[in-house]
Amino acid sequence: MRIMRTRAAAAAAGVGLALSLAACGEAGTDTATEGGDYEVAENAADNFDDGTKMKELAESGEVTIGVKYDQPGIGFKGATDDIPVGFDPEIGKILAASLGIPVDDITWKETISDNREPFLQEGEVDLVIASYSITDERRAIVGQAGPYYVTGQQLMVPADSDIDSLDDVKGTEVCSVTGSTSLDNIEAEGATPRGFDTYSECVDQVLNGTVDAMTTDGAILLGYVAEHPDDLKVVVDPFSEERYGVGYSKDSPEMCQWISDTINEAYDNGDWESAFKATLGESGVDTPEPPEFDACEA
Amino acid sequence: MDDIANDPGLVLNAFWVTIQLAVLSGLASLVLGTLLAAMRVGPVAVLARFGTVYVSIVRNTPLLVIFVLVFIAAPTLDLLVKTPFLVKGVIALTIYTSAFVCEAIRAGINSVSLGQAEAARAIGLTFGATMTQVVLPQAFRATVPPLASVLIALAKNTSVAAAFGLAEATARMRGLTNNNADDRWLIFITFAIGYIIIVEIMSAGAISLERRWRVTR
Amino acid sequence: MTEPLVVLDHVDKWFGELHVLQDINMSIARGEVVVVIGPSGSGKSTLCRTINRLETIDKGTITLDGKPLPAEGKALAAHRAEVGMVFQSFNLFAHKTILENVTLGPIKVRGTDKAAAEKQARQLLDRVGVGNQADKYPAQLSGGQQQRVAIARALAMEPKVMLFDEPTSALDPEMIKEVLDVMVDLAQGGMTMVVVTHEMGFARTAADRVVFMADGQVVEENTPDEFFSNAQSGRAQDFLSKILKH
Secondary structure, eight states: OOOOOOOTTTTHHHHHHHHHHTGGGSOOGGGSOOOOOOOOOTTGGGGSOTTOHHHHHHHHTOEEEEEOSEETTTEEOOTTOSSOBSHHHHHHHHHHHHTTOOGGGEEEEEOOGGGHHHHHHTTSOSEEOSSOBOOHHHHTTSEEEEEEEEEOEEEEEETTOOOOSGGGGTTSEEEEETTOHHHHHHHHTTOEEEEESSHHHHHHHHHTTSSSEEEEEHHHHHHHHHHSTTTEEEESOOOSOEEEEEEEOTTOTTHHHHHHHHHHHHHHHSHHHHHHHHTGGGGTOOOOOOOOOOOOOO | OHHHHHOHHHHHHHHHHHHHHHHHHHHHHHHHHHHHHHHHHSSOHHHHHHHHHHHHHHHTSOHHHHHHIIIIIHHHTTOSSSSOHHHHHHHHHHHHHHHHHHHHHHHHHHHSOHHHHHHHHHTTOOHHHIIIIIIHHHHHHHHHHHHHHHHHHHHHHGGGGGGBTOOOHHHHHHHHHHHOGGGHHHHHHHHHHHHHHHHHHHHHHHHHHHHHHHHTO | OOSOSEEEEEEEEEETTEEEEEEEEEEEOTTOEEEEEOOTTSSHHHHHHHTTTSSOOSEEEEEETTEEOOOSHHHHHHHHHHEEEEOTTOOOOTTSOHHHHHHHHIIIIIOOOHHHHHHHHHHHHHHTTOGGGTTSOGGGSOHHHHHHHHHHHHHTTOOSEEEEESTTTTSOHHHHHHHHHHHHHHHHTTOEEEEEOSOHHHHHHHOSEEEEEETTEEEEEEOHHHHHHOOOSHHHHHHHHHHHHO
16 A cells, blocks of 8 residues: 655644644554564674675664654554554564664654655665555665565445445545555546545545545554444455565665565564554454565575 | 556646636636725725735635645534535635735736726716726736736645645646656656646736737727 | 805815815805915815815815715715816826727716717717827827816716816926816806816906915905905915916
């Protein structure tokens, strides 16, 4: 699932107002609690060959990771939070731990959809873990290791809505975040796409009846349903496949195998599962089978 | 660039929404802005006060906030819930732009010498007829350059609607850049050219109006 | 001629601290031509402008044909339609042709149909001698021509009284006569006129009465012959001596 959030600074005044208006419906940060403690590798630098990016990071003892700040359950940072919470930051902690870097030494940076590639290319961040769907276009300019999570697009409608299959969206108005692939997909199903700047604005539009449905990644929708169980419901089986990957710079292709190995290890030792349960799992979804990684280019 | 190449209609449709927003809001703003200007220069103190307050509030409010009020806040009060999105976009843009139209026209009115209005009143024209027959036609001439700037700003301000459910040019551009990370510059340039074309057409219109009205003097 | 057409009764006006009209009492009979003269700042233009309420007054009453001046709105507009006004700076509508300048009032105020209004306008323009300029714009005419159009514009409303506020002061000398000729013609045709001017020749020729103002007061009024040959007040004698030297 690719989600856009742009116009950050310019929007400050308006969004501030929107947030205060939407305060009661705002996605709480408490849906995602502090994740698991991952075992931080000791003398990690010794595990990597000279000249690799991993060695450089392990030796410096610091890593910068780009995540989303506006997706409950996936990557979210409330105004009062010190660090972002969600499944993506948990994956970041697992990767940092394998470099011998504790949580406190991770620098989090907000990435929006438009700046993920530039941030990697310019070395602004070392890793992007930001609901970053793997696509051929993106792999042409940056590295993407994964998938570490596979999700799919669903619909969220008012509890009393008649919409219960994808066919029903024809001729309706469906909101999501402006520029997202979700909107393109729902438009292809015959709905009128209504893009908003944030998920909370979109949720409000569904709640007050301005639009008929909201669409995006099912995990995010479930988070909102958990907040309004009497008013909202998720309908329709996932109708797209979004494979989240970890972004890295093409200058350091060696990172692919490291990311793959580290997360596969987390699959085996239960870290991945505890990360999921502490975040996306909070909204009531069962922990899925961990997806199989694509092979790294040799 | 595949998406644009495969579906040039997508770009044209996106700009069609932009143009609808700009034209409808532009016409509505000209009407409302003219009324506001007439209130501000008119003899009725209450209306003059209203016009002044309206302009100072709206001019000091970011356009984005007005969009938030119309699209996000109003529906929570059960207002504008079933109003079509395009209409809401026109409402938000008109609320904002009419304040600037008002001030451009008021400047134009002030550029018309007092004697013109006095002469009109002296032959028995009412305030309304004095404005429509004598003052405004002359004020509009002086107003063409500043009004053109206001309307050009409006054409670009339609992009704010991208974040409020309207699939206009900027919203489409965001979708395309999101899906085609490797072709961002080409997409940006394509859409920038679209906006440039719209603005250039408006400038050309303003210049020809100025020229035509100058000849009839 | 028993009942006066325009009556000013104890009229006072202040511009802030300045008492520009001080207890003015004046009545103008039907068909009478009153010339108001006086040094600049004497209040004569202000007096003229109060009669169609382009200037409001603070005290007293002004009546036209027995009816007091309305305060605002449509009634005031109707009153102004009865009172013709000619300005120092012509004030022709710059965006309208000469013909349109003259027909605007009849069409918009009187509801006259366009053809009839144009016919009347062409007659008036012929009468003031600019009939061949009908399709031009004001800026294409000389000052004297513009002022004659302004007179035609006022006449098109068939006013009960005509006010002239220094009608020749903005004109080059060679154009003054063409405007004064039109005014003399009007006066001889029986039009009621209030004329603020420095043209003593016009006052002698056409006026029934000369009113001399200074410092917001009517100092002296008399027939032109009496006034010019035998002014009573020192202020008037002083003023005349300065004017007539030129």
